[in-house]
Amino acid sequence: MKSGSDLLRIENLGISFSMLGGRLHVVKGANLRVLPGKVTALVGESGSGKSVISQSVMGILPNTAKATGKILFTDPLDGRTTDILQLPTDGEQIRALRGSRMAKIFQEPMTSLSPLHTVGNQISEVLAIHTESSKEERRARTEEMLDNVGFSNPSRTYDMYPFELSGGMRQRAMIAMALICRPALLIADEPTTALDVTIQAQILELLRELQHKLNMAMLLITHDLGVVANMADEVVVIYHGEIMEAGPVEAIFRNPQHAYLKGLMAAVPHFDMKPGERLKALREVPVKTDTLWAKKKEVANAPEILLSVRDLTKSYKTRKSGLFGRKHTTEVRAVDGVSFDIRRGECLGLVGESGSGKTTVSKILMRAVTPDSGSVTFDDGSGKINVLTAQGDDLMDLRTHIQMVFQDPVSSLSPRMTVQNILSEPLEIHGRGDRAYRLEKVRGLMQAIGLDQRFLNRYPHSFSGGQRQRIGIARALALGPQLLICDEPVSALDVSVQAQILNLLKDLQKQLGLTYLFISHNLAVVDYMADRIAVMWGGRIVELAPREVILRNPVHPYTRGLLAAVPFPDLDRPLDFTTLQASGASEQGEWAPQFRPDEAGDPLIPADLGDGHFVLARKNVDVRELRPW
Structure with missing residues (x-):
């Protein structure tokens, strides 16, 4: 050719x-x-x-x-x-x-856009460099392009700064900048x-x-x-x-x-996987937990519910200065009456879009954020602990039972500490053993996550993204926790490395008897990991059901919209953009009336559809109206 x-x-x-x-x-x-x-x-x-x-x-x-x-x-x-x-x-x-x-859209719009200049200023600069158009013409063409990429009010967006836009809107602004000169x-x-x-x-x-x-x-x-x-x-x-x-x-x-x-x-997780089927990672991670801890012994008469969350609420106030120095306060409810239970030994998946309140819930469970109201109770069979009020020795003890795996292994690992220091730090803080004991445990942790013990004196920057995430998992395991909160642990990883980490988490759960709260926006990943799935929107859980029920027979329009938006690696199952627009996943006004509060203020409550399937609907709606079958 x-x-x-x-x-x-x-x-x-x-x-x-x-x-x-x-x-x-x-x-x-x-x-x-x-x-x-x-x-x-x-x-x-x-x-x-x-x-x-x-x-x-x-x-x-x-x-x-x-x-x-x-x-x-x-x-x-x-x-x-x-x-x-x-x-x-x-x-x-x-x-x-x-x-x-020729133009390029970069991966991370927040670091690609200047925080000091307005969106319109940055887009029109491209026209200033490559064309002879006047300032007025540049503004008109920029607003036209902002309209083309889906901004409802282009003239207002022109004068906004990147930090005022959501992730999706920033990416649209990047696309507008790339296309403003109509490249080939x-x-x-x-x-x-x-x-x-x-x-x-x-x-x-x-x-x-x-x-x-x-x-x-x-x-x-x-x-x-x-x-x-x-x-x-x-x-x-x-x-x-x-x-x-x-x-x-x-x-x-x-x-x-x-x-x-x-x-x-x-290596790609998909919805057609059979129960017990494993992802085939390109390079398997050998998991050896023999030197770590024996599998958790069953406590006599241990309760089925390990963690019980009831009616959590958390609001944030934003202040804006108006004319003549007047301040307007707006209250945003990030978490709005969230309740769920995590059963011993299960993986509960928590899914939803950015801003739905998932991470705020995880921070409340870890005592990093104080809720306005609600209760969280941890019970491993040795007595109930109130997670939100625990102090002193009770709080230190609770920290050993609940640990967290973070989304970004780069920012969650100290660049100034070696792997040995990172993994032994939790043991030192909780006074576990002497130096020789801690070194032995650190070596056991390295073996458990499939990393060579020769890497103990390396710093995080010398590892790949997948290896850094494994180090983060090892640090979370250092104190022998019972509950791991995994906040988007694979969202920044390649599909092949993602398969490694997911298989590692599954193996650790099986061998150590761990319980997971697995937070993600990737439904295929949650389908692979979770036993039950809770779907969050606008700070509330809108649907909760066993994995096979919620993904095969979703009831809430938001859940259906999320599922319709998943791109399959299958030519016979293309994304149906028309249905996607009509479903209006995030637009409450597009939902059927039984899923929206009525004008009289009739509250939305969890309706029980049977078999552990709950959906948020109007108080007086007949359950038969909610079922799609």
Whole structure:
């Protein structure tokens, strides 16, 4: 195929970085293409070379990098083909292409947008650089683009700062900035990784619509095969800097050839998994808990309920200064009458979008946030403990029973402490044994999470994301807890590493008799881990049921909307964007009347549908009206 028929053609691309003792080759002989008006997905794990390839296309490789080969860009406007690698990295030619004919959406919009400038100012700056338009024309075009990407009030958004927008809205602003000059090629680097499933579906639909509207080609960089199945025309699979497999999306998904691609597909949790079926991680983590603790002994007459939560509420007040110095106080209820039980030895999944109150509930359980009202009782058979009022020795004892695994292993591990110090710190705080005993326990913890004991003197920065998360799990296990609260423990990880961590958590639960509260917005992950699932919206639990019931026969419209927004790595089950819009997952006004408070203020209460299935509905509604079957 001639390079002129491709919008972008990469030939024999090699990228290396200068290191002490030589050069590190991160991309080796890569070949791929992007056709005009089509989507090419570049798929692989973290560290496989995806983002470095995108940087080389945009001409923004760091100074320590050296690229060889060809990157041929054929501009549809004039038909000229340019080899980007031959252009000076800061010359006029590459600057004229970058931002105007080629644009990029970055993974994390909060760090990509300037906090000091308004959204409109940042988007219109691109027009100021690449066009001769006046200030008024730039504002008009910027507001038009903000309208195109889904802002209901573009003129107001123009004058807002990034911190005033939600994650999904910030990502829309990034897309507006990338598309303001109507580029021929858009590079989207993990554009939906940090977003909720419903926001992700909206962004994917937006990208697809704009791509067709502007006849734009896209290089989509992702590790989410569900996104690939719903967006891509062609797929390129990369592993350790080498292209393993490439071809049309139909051929790749229906008849994968390479063992690595087959392994990636087997590592994705999906709703059709059989009970007891394990995810097939590319690299299994050996779990050896023999040196840790024996399996928890059953306490005689131990209660079935380990943790009981009743009527938790938590409100936050925001103050805004108005005209003449007047202050307006607004109260936001983050948690609104939340009640649930966690049974001994089970995994309770807690799902919902960002801002639904999941993390606030977890912080209340850990005593990091004080609720306005409600009660939390922990009972392991040796006497009930009031979690919210425990003091002194009771509180120290409670800390050993309940521990937390955090979402981001980078910020939750101290960069100044070695792994040995991190894992032995809980033992030191609680006065467990002497130095030799603690070292023995730390070695046992390393063995339990499948890390080599030689790594004990390393610092967190020298580990991969998955290894850091395993260290976080080991620290949580150090005191032999009974309940682990896992707050989005795999949301920042690749699908293959995610499979490792989920299998590790399952093995530890089985061998140590642990109980989990597993918080996530990924329903497929919760389906794999949980025995029962609670769905949160607006600070309330709107539906609670056993896993197989809630995912097969959801009753609440919000739960149905969440499930409809999950992208499947299956060409025969595409996202139905029309139904998704009609379901209005987060819009209470779109729900059926029995799920909304009426004008008389009739309260919403948990209605019992039987078999442990509860749904939040009007007080006087007949249960038969709620069942979809």
